[in-house]
Amino acid sequence: MMDQVLIAIVLLISIYMLGSSRLGGLVNAVAWQGLFLCLLAASVQKTNMPWHEWVLILLAIVVKALILPLLLKRALRETLVQREVEPQLGYSLSLFIGLLLLVGSIWTVWKLPLPPEIGNPMAVAIALFTLMVGLLLIVARTKAITQTIGYLTMENGIYVLGLTLAVGSPVVIEMGILLDVFVGVLVMGIMIFNINREFDHINTRHFTALKD
């Protein structure tokens, strides 16, 4: 029961992210999404989790729901960008594609031969969907900060996918994922700040001048 509520919440957050143009709202959304996905990951585990996994999930919550969003908020403040003005794909079209992706992920998970330890296959589907939404955000938006958020969303999906699928996976791998996300977002935050200072905007459309 608990996990179904969590799944619904995560789903709504993801859909909100596809339809929102406000960057501040997106950062909040990604923070909440991280929190609920971590809770989801904890709740779908059948067996009693050893204590170190609890610690890991707690750590993930701290990083995903607190530190990284704060970093992004700071970047937003520094760059004075509030809205995604001219996205690559419109918001309604993004929503529509998002729905297709949802159907696709559920269909994929339904077809996939999952290990029997998985409590709720829907959790896997939602993780996959989050991953796809992250990728879609990267593709469909032009502001560097939105793309960072997309990256973070994607990493959220990967994290939960890994945690639900790889039952009893080694701690090192999970730590690795966490570190990866942390460093990635840190670097992106700094990059965004520097790009903004250098070019007065963070629109990635102008990067095409770099091609050969």
Next chain:
Amino acid sequence: MTILILLPLLSYLVSAFLLLISKKKSSSSGLIALAGSLIAALCGIFPVVHVLGGQGSLDFMSVWNLPLGSFHLHMDLLSAWFCIPVLFISVLAVCYGIGYMSHYKTQYSVKYNWFFLQLLSGGMYFVLLAWDGILFLMAWEIMSFAAWFLVMFDHKKKEVRRAGWVYLAATHLGTAFLFAMFIIASNESGSFDFNHMAGLSASVNILFILALIGFGSKAGLFGLHVWLPEAHPAAPSHVSGLMSGVMIKAGIYGLIRMVMFMDVWSPWWGWTLIAIGICSGLGGVLYAVVQHDLKQLLAYSSVENIGIICMGFGIGILGLSYGNPAGIIGIAGALLHVLNHSVFKTVLFLSAGSVAHATGTRNIDSMGGLARKMPVTSGIFVIASLSICGLPPFNGFVSEVMIYLSSYKSAIFNSSMNTDLMLAALAVISVLALIGGLAVMCFTKVFGVVFLGESRTDCCQGSEDPPPSMLWPMIILVFCCALLGFGGAGAVQMVIPVAQSVCSSAAYYGGELTAVSKLMGQISILMAAFILFCLLLWALRAYLQKNRTISQGPTWGCGYQHGTGRMQYTGSSYVEPLLYAFRTLFHSKYKAPGGRDILPEESYFSSHTPDLFMKFFYTPLFSFLASFFAKLRIIQNGRLNLYIFYIILTLGGILIWGTL
């Protein structure tokens, strides 16, 4: 003894490394290279003599393994045979190059030329010894890339850069086929190690085709030859000598090595080799005759000689696959021609380099009268030309006669009266004769126009023989031409075990070759008698002239008062009848504007013969490919979003594909 096969490799590598860390303007870089190749040659003699002496092959297996394959070196009779030119000619090329490179010193840092030259020599030696598919490919690439850097040495010239790219494309395409070949072969044998590869039977036909294209592009078979006339003129002369004389033989080596792995030889391989050999031989020599550029002419002549080698192998394989013992003579002749060609072609390139260096041009029609200014070079060139035309008493004669003999015996003493074999043999004989005649025409043209007569332009004014450090390598090589010619019997004796090792099924055919060796001995005696006779005639002439005064004057110019050097017969006019006879093949372009009025105007005439394959096949093909692949550039539009979209598409595709 086993460790000795490593020493040349080590010597090339160490000298290359020393060259790399030496000072840019260092004048001793050439000497380091010379020392490196000299030590390599001295160390290499022992294993080569050991193996050729019939004391068994040498094998070195390193304790460490490569991720794929193993570091396995092996010198058997065939490798040892091909090692002779590599070790020997690299020393002479370096020695010549020291003098030759001196005029590049102000423009380039010469040490890189030496560095890559050492890599090239080491790479060729490595190719011959590699006993593992992966190791072979590595060595092959080292060799090919070193040669590319050497071709590109004079990179400030546009045509040199073009030549470099043509060569690079050719060698890459060839290597792609070799990759496919080794992968298929290892699939069948279960290992990349050559020990396990022997006895291939299931995929031999496809392997033969792949080997023919892959190795043929390096060897310069006609159709795959387009890089030779580009790269050889572009490279410094000692490099083109080494490349044309030795490196292209690596292609022949690879082809034979691959054929040796195959269990049963099909007759159609022989047919294919003969057909390709005929095309190469005829095409090469025809294009050689009509060239104006001295080094381009020599490059086409290499194509011709590779064709002759191919015909030898073809008639050999065909004969042996039909069970005709005369086939082994063809194989032995081809092997001997490999050695002989590497000797005389190197000397031709070196002397062409001296001529080009002295006159500052490679255009034959602007030279003339060099025999008096460069007597030693012209003497060297005469002997090398005689050798390459296959005229007695020099070495080209010995190997070509063996191919003739093999075909003759296949056609006449053919116990089973096999008409196929007879036909092929007759074709080889007639084409070989035609090639020989055209080669004579080609080299009489070069010698007559370049060395005889009067200078046609001012470029020959200050020309003189190169310094001794450049002359001696050529003299040594010319001496080898004579030695291998007069000692033809010994050369045949030397090649007998090698030829037997190539065709393992025909070990008992050695008697055929012993008979050939005897014949060569008799020919040598005849040739010696002929030379003696000529010397006697010359002595008689000297005796008769002793008490007479000899005066020299200008040639009678038919009463015309203002004759100049430019009014002489040119190379273009010499070959004009041939151009006319083969006009459908050549597509030559003539230009002769004006000069048809009552009062003569200024006029000129020029002819140019483009390479048909380059013009009608490769250039259209590559321009089509370029325009086709330019369309793919839409994919690369610089938008990060789109790039990530491609990733999603791929991921989604994989997911769906995996799910279905």
